[in-house]
Amino acid sequence: MITVYGGTNSRATRNLWVLEELGLPYEQKKINFTTGENKTPEFLAINPSGKVPALGDSDGNVTLSESFAINLYLAQRYGAGKLWPSDPAGQAKCLQWSFWAATEAEGHIVGLIVEKFFKPEAMRSAEAAKQFEELFIPSLKRIDADLAGKDWLVGNNFSIADLQCACVINSLNMLRYDFTPYPNLARWLKACTSRPAQQKVASMPRG
Protein backbone atom coordinates (compact mmCIF):
# COMPACT_ATOMS: atom_id res chain seq x y z
CA MET A 1 0.00 0.00 0.00
CA ILE A 2 1.16 3.52 -0.80
CA THR A 3 0.69 6.26 1.80
CA VAL A 4 1.12 9.95 0.97
CA TYR A 5 1.82 12.23 3.91
CA GLY A 6 0.74 15.80 3.31
CA GLY A 7 -2.35 17.77 2.35
CA THR A 8 -3.43 19.57 -0.79
CA ASN A 9 -2.05 22.78 0.70
CA SER A 10 1.48 21.38 0.18
CA ARG A 11 3.85 19.97 -2.40
CA ALA A 12 2.07 16.64 -1.84
CA THR A 13 -0.17 17.74 -4.73
CA ARG A 14 2.62 16.90 -7.17
CA ASN A 15 2.78 13.36 -5.78
CA LEU A 16 -1.01 13.02 -5.92
CA TRP A 17 -0.82 14.08 -9.56
CA VAL A 18 1.58 11.19 -10.32
CA LEU A 19 -0.52 8.67 -8.37
CA GLU A 20 -3.63 9.77 -10.26
CA GLU A 21 -1.82 9.64 -13.62
CA LEU A 22 -0.77 6.05 -12.89
CA GLY A 23 -4.11 5.07 -11.37
CA LEU A 24 -2.36 3.63 -8.31
CA PRO A 25 -4.33 2.92 -5.13
CA TYR A 26 -3.13 5.02 -2.19
CA GLU A 27 -4.15 6.44 1.14
CA GLN A 28 -3.48 10.00 2.20
CA LYS A 29 -2.53 11.18 5.68
CA LYS A 30 -3.12 14.91 5.68
CA ILE A 31 -0.26 15.92 7.96
CA ASN A 32 -0.94 19.62 8.32
CA PHE A 33 2.28 21.60 8.23
CA THR A 34 0.55 24.81 9.23
CA THR A 35 -0.41 23.41 12.65
CA GLY A 36 2.85 21.61 13.44
CA GLU A 37 1.66 18.06 12.74
CA ASN A 38 4.87 17.75 10.72
CA LYS A 39 7.03 18.13 13.86
CA THR A 40 5.55 15.33 15.98
CA PRO A 41 7.88 12.44 16.88
CA GLU A 42 5.70 10.11 14.77
CA PHE A 43 6.16 12.22 11.68
CA LEU A 44 9.83 12.97 12.33
CA ALA A 45 10.40 9.21 12.33
CA ILE A 46 9.04 9.21 8.78
CA ASN A 47 10.87 12.34 7.63
CA PRO A 48 13.58 13.69 9.91
CA SER A 49 13.37 17.00 8.00
CA GLY A 50 9.89 17.49 9.43
CA LYS A 51 8.58 18.52 6.04
CA VAL A 52 5.76 17.28 3.88
CA PRO A 53 5.39 15.50 1.58
CA ALA A 54 6.67 12.06 2.41
CA LEU A 55 5.71 8.69 1.00
CA GLY A 56 5.52 5.19 2.38
CA ASP A 57 5.38 2.15 0.11
CA SER A 58 4.92 -1.10 1.96
CA ASP A 59 5.62 -3.09 -1.23
CA GLY A 60 9.14 -1.80 -1.50
CA ASN A 61 9.51 -1.40 2.27
CA VAL A 62 10.41 2.17 1.42
CA THR A 63 9.85 5.51 3.11
CA LEU A 64 11.09 8.63 1.41
CA SER A 65 10.75 12.38 1.29
CA GLU A 66 11.56 15.18 -1.17
CA SER A 67 8.64 15.70 -3.51
CA PHE A 68 10.59 15.42 -6.77
CA ALA A 69 12.38 12.28 -5.54
CA ILE A 70 9.04 10.70 -4.60
CA ASN A 71 7.83 11.38 -8.14
CA LEU A 72 10.95 9.84 -9.68
CA TYR A 73 10.56 6.81 -7.44
CA LEU A 74 6.90 6.34 -8.40
CA ALA A 75 7.59 6.90 -12.10
CA GLN A 76 10.53 4.48 -12.22
CA ARG A 77 8.84 1.80 -10.16
CA TYR A 78 5.27 1.98 -11.42
CA GLY A 79 5.31 4.12 -14.53
CA ALA A 80 7.43 2.19 -17.05
CA GLY A 81 6.29 3.02 -20.57
CA LYS A 82 3.88 5.62 -19.15
CA LEU A 83 5.44 8.45 -17.15
CA TRP A 84 8.87 6.79 -17.39
CA PRO A 85 10.06 6.35 -20.98
CA SER A 86 11.50 3.00 -22.01
CA ASP A 87 14.63 4.32 -23.77
CA PRO A 88 17.74 5.33 -21.82
CA ALA A 89 18.01 8.66 -23.68
CA GLY A 90 14.47 9.57 -22.62
CA GLN A 91 15.05 8.40 -19.06
CA ALA A 92 18.16 10.58 -18.84
CA LYS A 93 16.15 13.61 -19.99
CA CYS A 94 13.54 12.87 -17.32
CA LEU A 95 16.26 12.98 -14.67
CA GLN A 96 17.64 16.17 -16.19
CA TRP A 97 14.31 18.00 -16.19
CA SER A 98 13.52 16.89 -12.64
CA PHE A 99 16.73 18.48 -11.38
CA TRP A 100 16.25 21.46 -13.64
CA ALA A 101 12.86 22.02 -12.01
CA ALA A 102 14.47 21.75 -8.56
CA THR A 103 17.56 23.90 -9.13
CA GLU A 104 16.80 26.29 -11.97
CA ALA A 105 13.12 27.00 -11.42
CA GLU A 106 11.53 26.15 -8.08
CA GLY A 107 13.64 28.20 -5.67
CA HIS A 108 13.26 31.42 -7.64
CA ILE A 109 9.58 30.88 -8.38
CA VAL A 110 8.76 30.10 -4.75
CA GLY A 111 10.79 33.18 -3.80
CA LEU A 112 8.56 35.37 -5.94
CA ILE A 113 5.35 33.77 -4.68
CA VAL A 114 6.38 34.25 -1.06
CA GLU A 115 7.27 37.87 -1.79
CA LYS A 116 4.04 38.68 -3.62
CA PHE A 117 1.52 36.39 -1.99
CA PHE A 118 2.44 34.92 1.38
CA LYS A 119 4.23 37.83 3.01
CA PRO A 120 2.12 40.37 4.86
CA GLU A 121 1.66 43.33 2.55
CA ALA A 122 3.74 45.68 4.70
CA MET A 123 6.75 43.38 4.47
CA ARG A 124 6.76 42.91 0.71
CA SER A 125 9.64 44.27 -1.31
CA ALA A 126 9.24 45.11 -4.98
CA GLU A 127 13.03 45.00 -5.30
CA ALA A 128 13.25 41.43 -3.94
CA ALA A 129 10.35 40.37 -6.18
CA LYS A 130 12.14 41.78 -9.19
CA GLN A 131 15.33 39.92 -8.29
CA PHE A 132 13.53 36.58 -8.07
CA GLU A 133 11.80 37.19 -11.37
CA GLU A 134 15.08 38.03 -13.08
CA LEU A 135 16.46 34.73 -11.83
CA PHE A 136 13.73 32.56 -13.34
CA ILE A 137 13.07 34.41 -16.60
CA PRO A 138 16.06 32.68 -18.29
CA SER A 139 14.53 29.37 -17.22
CA LEU A 140 11.13 30.25 -18.71
CA LYS A 141 12.90 31.21 -21.94
CA ARG A 142 14.89 28.00 -21.87
CA ILE A 143 11.85 25.74 -21.56
CA ASP A 144 9.89 27.81 -24.08
CA ALA A 145 12.67 27.34 -26.65
CA ASP A 146 12.84 23.64 -25.92
CA LEU A 147 9.10 23.25 -26.53
CA ALA A 148 9.15 24.95 -29.95
CA GLY A 149 7.50 22.61 -32.44
CA LYS A 150 6.78 19.89 -29.95
CA ASP A 151 4.07 18.88 -27.53
CA TRP A 152 6.12 17.41 -24.68
CA LEU A 153 9.60 17.78 -23.26
CA VAL A 154 10.72 14.20 -23.84
CA GLY A 155 9.70 12.11 -26.86
CA ASN A 156 6.11 12.12 -28.08
CA ASN A 157 4.33 11.56 -24.82
CA PHE A 158 3.60 13.27 -21.54
CA SER A 159 6.24 12.08 -19.07
CA ILE A 160 7.48 12.68 -15.56
CA ALA A 161 9.67 15.45 -17.03
CA ASP A 162 6.57 17.45 -18.02
CA LEU A 163 4.90 16.81 -14.69
CA GLN A 164 7.89 17.90 -12.58
CA CYS A 165 8.37 21.12 -14.55
CA ALA A 166 4.67 21.90 -14.92
CA CYS A 167 3.89 21.61 -11.21
CA VAL A 168 6.53 24.24 -10.48
CA ILE A 169 5.72 26.64 -13.30
CA ASN A 170 1.98 26.26 -12.76
CA SER A 171 2.36 27.66 -9.25
CA LEU A 172 2.94 31.04 -10.93
CA ASN A 173 -0.72 31.00 -11.89
CA MET A 174 -1.42 31.89 -8.25
CA LEU A 175 -0.06 35.30 -9.22
CA ARG A 176 -1.92 35.36 -12.54
CA TYR A 177 1.50 35.44 -14.12
CA ASP A 178 1.57 36.56 -17.74
CA PHE A 179 2.96 33.79 -19.95
CA THR A 180 2.25 35.51 -23.30
CA PRO A 181 5.99 36.15 -23.95
CA TYR A 182 6.41 32.35 -23.86
CA PRO A 183 3.82 30.94 -26.29
CA ASN A 184 5.22 27.39 -26.45
CA LEU A 185 5.41 27.21 -22.69
CA ALA A 186 1.87 28.58 -22.33
CA ARG A 187 0.46 26.00 -24.76
CA TRP A 188 2.33 23.15 -23.04
CA LEU A 189 1.37 24.28 -19.53
CA LYS A 190 -2.28 24.33 -20.52
CA ALA A 191 -1.98 20.81 -21.97
CA CYS A 192 -0.35 19.58 -18.76
CA THR A 193 -2.83 21.16 -16.40
CA SER A 194 -5.86 20.06 -18.44
CA ARG A 195 -5.01 16.43 -17.92
CA PRO A 196 -7.74 14.60 -15.99
CA ALA A 197 -5.31 13.55 -13.25
CA GLN A 198 -4.26 17.14 -12.56
CA GLN A 199 -7.88 18.35 -12.79
CA LYS A 200 -8.83 15.77 -10.20
CA VAL A 201 -6.08 16.91 -7.81
CA ALA A 202 -6.97 20.57 -8.37
CA SER A 203 -10.59 19.87 -7.42
CA MET A 204 -9.74 18.07 -4.17
CA PRO A 205 -10.72 19.99 -1.04
CA ARG A 206 -7.89 22.20 0.14
CA GLY A 207 -6.01 21.22 3.27
Next chain:
Amino acid sequence: MLKIYGSVMSRASRNIWAAEECGAPYELVSLDFRKGEHKQPAYLAINPAGKMPSIVDGDVVMAESLAINMFIAQKYGKGGLWPADDKGQAKCMQWTLWAAAELEPVAYGRLREVLFKKEEERDQKLLADLAERGKPIVGILDSVLQSAPFICGSQFTLADLNVACVMEYMVRSNFDLSPWPKTAAWYKVCSERAGNKKVQDMRAQAMKAAA
Protein backbone atom coordinates in the same frame (compact mmCIF):
# COMPACT_ATOMS: atom_id res chain seq x y z
CA MET B 1 31.95 6.19 -24.13
CA LEU B 2 30.95 8.72 -21.50
CA LYS B 3 32.02 12.25 -22.41
CA ILE B 4 31.83 14.88 -19.67
CA TYR B 5 31.72 18.49 -20.88
CA GLY B 6 32.83 21.19 -18.50
CA SER B 7 35.67 22.62 -16.51
CA VAL B 8 37.10 20.77 -13.49
CA MET B 9 36.49 24.01 -11.62
CA SER B 10 32.75 23.77 -12.37
CA ARG B 11 30.03 21.38 -11.22
CA ALA B 12 31.50 18.95 -13.80
CA SER B 13 33.82 17.96 -10.93
CA ARG B 14 30.81 16.18 -9.40
CA ASN B 15 30.49 14.00 -12.47
CA ILE B 16 34.21 13.29 -12.66
CA TRP B 17 34.07 12.13 -9.07
CA ALA B 18 31.11 9.83 -9.78
CA ALA B 19 32.74 8.37 -12.91
CA GLU B 20 35.96 7.76 -10.97
CA GLU B 21 34.05 6.02 -8.17
CA CYS B 22 32.37 3.69 -10.66
CA GLY B 23 35.58 3.04 -12.57
CA ALA B 24 33.64 4.12 -15.67
CA PRO B 25 35.86 5.01 -18.62
CA TYR B 26 35.25 8.64 -19.52
CA GLU B 27 36.67 11.51 -21.49
CA LEU B 28 36.68 15.04 -20.12
CA VAL B 29 35.99 17.66 -22.77
CA SER B 30 37.31 20.76 -21.04
CA LEU B 31 35.43 23.99 -21.55
CA ASP B 32 37.17 27.20 -20.61
CA PHE B 33 34.92 29.54 -18.64
CA ARG B 34 37.05 32.58 -19.32
CA LYS B 35 37.01 32.03 -23.07
CA GLY B 36 33.24 31.58 -22.91
CA GLU B 37 33.50 28.15 -24.50
CA HIS B 38 30.23 27.15 -22.81
CA LYS B 39 28.42 29.80 -24.86
CA GLN B 40 29.76 28.67 -28.25
CA PRO B 41 27.40 27.01 -30.78
CA ALA B 42 29.22 23.66 -30.52
CA TYR B 43 28.36 23.41 -26.84
CA LEU B 44 24.93 25.07 -27.07
CA ALA B 45 23.95 22.22 -29.38
CA ILE B 46 24.50 19.90 -26.40
CA ASN B 47 23.06 22.18 -23.72
CA PRO B 48 21.04 25.15 -24.99
CA ALA B 49 21.18 26.67 -21.49
CA GLY B 50 24.95 27.15 -21.96
CA LYS B 51 25.71 25.84 -18.50
CA MET B 52 28.23 23.25 -17.43
CA PRO B 53 28.25 20.33 -17.05
CA SER B 54 26.62 18.15 -19.68
CA ILE B 55 27.34 14.63 -20.81
CA VAL B 56 27.03 12.63 -23.99
CA ASP B 57 27.02 8.85 -23.73
CA GLY B 58 25.83 7.00 -26.85
CA ASP B 59 22.47 8.56 -27.65
CA VAL B 60 22.11 9.98 -24.14
CA VAL B 61 22.59 13.76 -23.99
CA MET B 62 21.87 15.46 -20.71
CA ALA B 63 22.62 18.35 -18.37
CA GLU B 64 22.17 19.02 -14.63
CA SER B 65 25.10 17.84 -12.56
CA LEU B 66 23.17 15.87 -9.94
CA ALA B 67 20.89 14.25 -12.51
CA ILE B 68 23.99 13.22 -14.44
CA ASN B 69 25.31 11.55 -11.30
CA MET B 70 22.08 9.57 -10.97
CA PHE B 71 22.55 8.45 -14.57
CA ILE B 72 26.22 7.53 -14.08
CA ALA B 73 25.47 5.62 -10.88
CA GLN B 74 22.52 3.74 -12.40
CA LYS B 75 24.49 2.79 -15.51
CA TYR B 76 27.99 2.18 -14.18
CA GLY B 77 27.65 1.80 -10.42
CA LYS B 78 25.05 -0.94 -9.78
CA GLY B 79 25.73 -2.54 -6.43
CA GLY B 80 28.26 0.18 -5.63
CA LEU B 81 27.32 3.84 -5.84
CA TRP B 82 23.82 2.70 -6.82
CA PRO B 83 22.57 0.27 -4.15
CA ALA B 84 21.03 -3.01 -5.25
CA ASP B 85 17.96 -2.74 -2.97
CA ASP B 86 14.81 -0.63 -3.43
CA LYS B 87 15.29 1.03 -0.09
CA GLY B 88 18.82 2.15 -0.84
CA GLN B 89 17.86 3.39 -4.29
CA ALA B 90 14.98 5.42 -2.88
CA LYS B 91 17.33 6.95 -0.29
CA CYS B 92 19.78 7.89 -3.02
CA MET B 93 17.05 9.72 -4.93
CA GLN B 94 15.77 11.41 -1.78
CA TRP B 95 19.15 12.66 -0.63
CA THR B 96 20.21 13.78 -4.08
CA LEU B 97 17.10 15.94 -4.28
CA TRP B 98 17.62 17.06 -0.73
CA ALA B 99 21.11 18.22 -1.73
CA ALA B 100 19.63 20.08 -4.70
CA ALA B 101 16.55 21.60 -3.11
CA GLU B 102 17.47 22.11 0.55
CA LEU B 103 21.26 22.39 0.85
CA GLU B 104 22.45 23.88 -2.44
CA PRO B 105 20.58 27.21 -2.28
CA VAL B 106 22.23 27.94 1.08
CA ALA B 107 25.61 26.44 0.19
CA TYR B 108 25.88 28.06 -3.21
CA GLY B 109 24.64 31.37 -1.85
CA ARG B 110 27.59 31.34 0.54
CA LEU B 111 30.15 30.08 -1.96
CA ARG B 112 29.18 32.72 -4.52
CA GLU B 113 29.82 35.47 -1.99
CA VAL B 114 33.24 34.04 -1.09
CA LEU B 115 34.36 32.96 -4.54
CA PHE B 116 33.55 36.02 -6.59
CA LYS B 117 34.24 38.81 -4.08
CA LYS B 118 37.24 40.13 -2.23
CA GLU B 119 37.07 39.69 1.52
CA GLU B 120 36.20 43.33 2.23
CA GLU B 121 33.41 43.36 -0.38
CA ARG B 122 31.55 40.35 0.97
CA ASP B 123 28.05 40.79 2.32
CA GLN B 124 28.70 39.59 5.88
CA LYS B 125 25.03 39.84 6.84
CA LEU B 126 24.04 37.59 3.96
CA LEU B 127 26.79 35.10 4.88
CA ALA B 128 25.59 35.06 8.49
CA ASP B 129 21.92 34.68 7.49
CA LEU B 130 22.79 31.79 5.22
CA ALA B 131 24.87 30.18 7.98
CA GLU B 132 21.82 30.38 10.28
CA ARG B 133 19.63 28.82 7.62
CA GLY B 134 22.29 26.15 7.09
CA LYS B 135 22.39 25.00 10.71
CA PRO B 136 19.09 23.07 10.85
CA ILE B 137 19.79 21.67 7.39
CA VAL B 138 23.17 20.27 8.44
CA GLY B 139 21.46 19.07 11.62
CA ILE B 140 19.14 16.85 9.59
CA LEU B 141 22.04 15.13 7.89
CA ASP B 142 23.75 14.82 11.24
CA SER B 143 20.72 13.11 12.78
CA VAL B 144 20.91 10.44 10.10
CA LEU B 145 24.65 9.97 10.60
CA GLN B 146 24.23 9.24 14.33
CA SER B 147 23.46 5.59 13.69
CA ALA B 148 25.67 4.80 10.69
CA PRO B 149 28.83 6.10 9.02
CA PHE B 150 27.08 6.74 5.69
CA ILE B 151 23.64 7.96 4.70
CA CYS B 152 22.36 4.55 3.57
CA GLY B 153 24.22 2.62 6.27
CA SER B 154 27.62 0.98 6.16
CA GLN B 155 28.36 1.64 2.48
CA PHE B 156 29.36 4.84 0.66
CA THR B 157 26.70 5.48 -2.01
CA LEU B 158 25.51 8.12 -4.44
CA ALA B 159 23.61 9.75 -1.58
CA ASP B 160 26.90 10.52 0.20
CA LEU B 161 28.67 11.60 -2.96
CA ASN B 162 25.97 14.05 -4.04
CA VAL B 163 25.44 15.52 -0.59
CA ALA B 164 29.22 15.80 -0.07
CA CYS B 165 29.72 17.68 -3.36
CA VAL B 166 27.24 20.29 -2.19
CA MET B 167 28.53 20.27 1.39
CA GLU B 168 31.91 21.17 -0.11
CA TYR B 169 30.46 24.64 -0.82
CA MET B 170 29.70 25.05 2.87
CA VAL B 171 33.21 24.01 3.80
CA ARG B 172 34.86 26.18 1.15
CA SER B 173 32.84 29.14 2.38
CA ASN B 174 34.20 28.56 5.91
CA PHE B 175 31.05 27.15 7.48
CA ASP B 176 32.28 25.38 10.59
CA LEU B 177 31.10 21.76 10.78
CA SER B 178 32.63 21.07 14.20
CA PRO B 179 29.33 21.44 16.14
CA TRP B 180 28.24 18.34 14.18
CA PRO B 181 31.12 15.89 14.79
CA LYS B 182 29.48 13.00 12.95
CA THR B 183 28.94 15.15 9.89
CA ALA B 184 32.45 16.56 10.06
CA ALA B 185 33.89 13.02 10.25
CA TRP B 186 31.63 11.84 7.41
CA TYR B 187 32.67 14.77 5.24
CA LYS B 188 36.35 14.02 5.83
CA VAL B 189 35.91 10.37 4.87
CA CYS B 190 33.99 11.30 1.71
CA SER B 191 36.43 13.96 0.60
CA GLU B 192 39.43 11.70 1.12
CA ARG B 193 38.16 9.00 -1.20
CA ALA B 194 40.40 8.30 -4.17
CA GLY B 195 37.79 9.57 -6.65
CA ASN B 196 37.60 12.96 -5.00
CA LYS B 197 41.38 13.14 -4.54
CA LYS B 198 41.64 12.72 -8.30
CA VAL B 199 39.28 15.67 -8.81
CA GLN B 200 41.31 17.81 -6.40
CA ASP B 201 44.52 16.90 -8.27
CA MET B 202 42.94 17.85 -11.59
CA ARG B 203 41.87 21.15 -10.07
CA ALA B 204 45.33 21.89 -8.71
CA GLN B 205 46.79 21.23 -12.14
CA ALA B 206 44.24 23.45 -13.86
CA MET B 207 45.01 26.28 -11.43
CA LYS B 208 48.73 25.88 -12.03
CA ALA B 209 48.24 25.96 -15.79
CA ALA B 210 46.08 29.09 -15.50
CA ALA B 211 48.54 30.93 -13.22
